[in-house]
Amino acid sequence: MNLHLINKLTCVTIGIAMVACNTSTTMEKLTYPNTKKVDTTDIYFGTEVSDPYRWLEDDMSAETKDWVVEQNKVTDAFLDQIPYRKAIEDRLTQIWNYEKIGTPFKKAELLVYAKNDGLQNQIYLLL
Incomplete structure (x- = not known):
């Protein structure tokens, strides 16, 4: 499995566990509209x-x-209400902020590849 994916899953799992542990004692019941x-x-x-x-x-x-x-x-x-929310966001930003380049592939007569500079919302195809 991709090391970066493992890092993402680990951070998300830890964040969810921390929220779950914290919500039962300090947060009130949610009232939805x-x-x-x-x-x-x-x-x-x-x-x-x-x-x-x-x-x-x-x-x-x-x-x-x-x-x-x-x-x-x-x-x-x-x-x-999550006191460590900003710390989790900062850590995830640090982990995910790296350049990603996909495997090139041929489309018609062009060589195309996907690229993301780090924190872009999506990968862009380039010629």
């Missing part, structure tokens, strides 16, 4: 399937955007 349910059903191969949250699939609707904002408030309030 209400999520409406709609009466939507489909029939697939003769089986009726309920889909009460289908309205959330429209990620461009104002209603969905408002729901996401409310959910993020709960999440951010929880995460902001």
Whole structure:
């Protein structure tokens, strides 16, 4: 297994374990905003399937955007209580900030490879 992947998984696992140990004693119960349910059903191969949250699939609707904002408030309030959150973020940034270059491959008459300078959100294909 790739050493960098092992480092990432180790840091994430340790972070989750630390949060789990800390949440039971110092953090209050989370109260999520209400999520409406709609009466939507489909029939697939003769089986009726309920889909009460289908309205959330429209990620461009104002209603969905408002729901996401409310959910993020709960999440951010929880995460902001973690005293070592910044230290974990700094360590993960340090671990993940290195240049990544993929194996070149031929596309038509061009030689193409993937590259990420370190902390870019995605890998870019270059000619």
